[in-house]
Amino acid sequence: MISVTEALERLFALVDPLDSETVPLRQARNRVMSRPVAAFRDQPPFAASAMDGYAIADDAAPGASFRVIGESAAGARFQGRVGLGEAVRIFTGAPLPTGADRVVIQENAVRDGQTVTFTERAEPGRNIRPSGGDFHKDDTHFPRRALNPADIALLAAMGAGAVPVTRKPQVALIATGDELVAPGEAAGPDQIFASNTYGLAAMFEASGCIANMVPIARDDAASMNGAFDLARGADLVVTVGGASVGDHDLVAGIAAQRGMVPAFHKVAMRPGKPLMAGRIDGAPMIGLPGNPVSAMICGILFVLPVLRVLQGLPAGPAPRFNARLATEIDANGDREHYMRATNGADGIQPFDRQDSSLLRILSDADALLVRPPHDPPRGIGETVECIAIA
Numbered sequence: 001m002i003s004v005t006e007a008l009e010r011l012f013a014l015v016d017p018l019d020s021e022t023v024p025l026r027q028a029r030n031r032v033m034s035r036p037v038a039a040f041r042d043q044p045p046f047a048a049s050a051m052d053g054y055a056i057a058d059d060a061a062p063g064a065s066f067r068v069i070g071e072s073a074a075g076a077r078f079q080g081r082v083g084l085g086e087a088v089r090i091f092t093g094a095p096l097p098t099g100a101d102r103v104v105i106q107e108n109a110v111r112d113g114q115t116v117t118f119t120e121r122a123e124p125g126r127n128i129r130p131s132g133g134d135f136h137k138d139d140t141h142f143p144r145r146a147l148n149p150a151d152i153a154l155l156a157a158m159g160a161g162a163v164p165v166t167r168k169p170q171v172a173l174i175a176t177g178d179e180l181v182a183p184g185e186a187a188g189p190d191q192i193f194a195s196n197t198y199g200l201a202a203m204f205e206a207s208g209c210i211a212n213m214v215p216i217a218r219d220d221a222a223s224m225n226g227a228f229d230l231a232r233g234a235d236l237v238v239t240v241g242g243a244s245v246g247d248h249d250l251v252a253g254i255a256a257q258r259g260m261v262p263a264f265h266k267v268a269m270r271p272g273k274p275l276m277a278g279r280i281d282g283a284p285m286i287g288l289p290g291n292p293v294s295a296m297i298c299g300i301l302f303v304l305p306v307l308r309v310l311q312g313l314p315a316g317p318a319p320r321f322n323a324r325l326a327t328e329i330d331a332n333g334d335r336e337h338y339m340r341a342t343n344g345a346d347g348i349q350p351f352d353r354q355d356s357s358l359l360r361i362l363s364d365a366d367a368l369l370v371r372p373p374h375d376p377p378r379g380i381g382e383t384v385e386c387i388a389i390a
């Protein structure tokens, strides 16, 4: 059995970034930029007032009176020049008039007709946003993450009406098993509701992909081949279940008959041991184990990093953080163990029950405590590595 790190490396070797497309800015949230975008102009494009008040050209000595010669509003600048002893009424965001070098806020001004006096001095530059103070023309933006609302605001400020992004990965999801019935449908006595593909589709869509759940494949060759046929054209094929060694675990065999080039089968981890991967029908394929928690954890640890690479982001494992143990834990066995846990004020607390069928415990968890193979017993307060999963 290979390690989790080795499995991830082999997966990354199966995938290349997808091609690029241009989308309107309004559709760019959560997308990944495929190349930098340059600012169309400086921001602000002119020196601007940061406050509502008066723009002046010299010291606002308390008691000295200034003659108000005009107004500069956002979108409509004062056209003249401000000289000594003169003031221009100005508003936040308005262009600073020629000649002015400071703005006194109106709370420090006393207006009387066309005359204004000030109650506090203002040094040069006060309350002025310099031209290009946010960014300059031709400065670029190219974050290596899915675009967040702040990125969208910045791109808008730069003048980008459209954004070059990597095409959304299309993921085909194949659930396998005679026992499965879709939630909402009538279930027979020996059936269970399919959950894995629903959770995984939500996970993949949250990370910027299009998930296509093909009809559930039954545990026979014809049905599975039909599902693989429907998955053709996807950028990634993900199967769930049928990955283990039982008589009804057919995925590896059918995939092999279809000419899958295998990358690995079985990883030294818990849960998730029967994980498999390769290339099939021209696309990378990941075969997830059927136990619901195994499928979801393998989705986090393996599929999400692959989806990042497809979107043009750097290859790397799920990020980890350090936490202190809130409880004692026993020695680990020879497989890397990903334990459902909660991370609270007292530290990280794994759940007592870790069976890979228990979805409620996955839902209650906000972290995975990562136990390396052969990790010795650990005590309260020791530092351990974790992965956030909320």
Ligand SMILES: Nc1nc2c(c(=O)[nH]1)N[C@H]1C(S)=C(S)[C@@H](COP(=O)(O)OP(=O)(O)OC[C@H]3O[C@@H](n4cnc5c(N)ncnc54)[C@H](O)[C@@H]3O)O[C@H]1N2
Binding pocket: 175, 176, 177, 179, 180, 192, 193, 194, 195, 196, 197, 240, 241, 242, 243, 244, 245, 246, 249, 271, 272, 273, 274, 288, 289, 290, 291, 292, 294, 356
């Ligand atoms: N003799 C052995 N038995 C098992 C081994 C082993 O090494 N030797 N590995 C165990 C481990 S670990 C796992 S994980 C499971 C994985 O098996 P499969 O990938 O073949 O999954 P299935 O047998 O099809 O299903 C397992 C379990 O999960 C339920 N399931 C499957 N698909 C879904 C779905 N889409 N939604 C909800 N639940 C699903 C299925 O009903 C089973 O209960 O094998 C162990 N066995």
Ligand code: MOO
Binding pocket: 269, 270, 271, 272, 273, 274, 289, 291, 294, 356
């Ligand atoms: O992958 Mo199995 O998960 O250890 O239940």
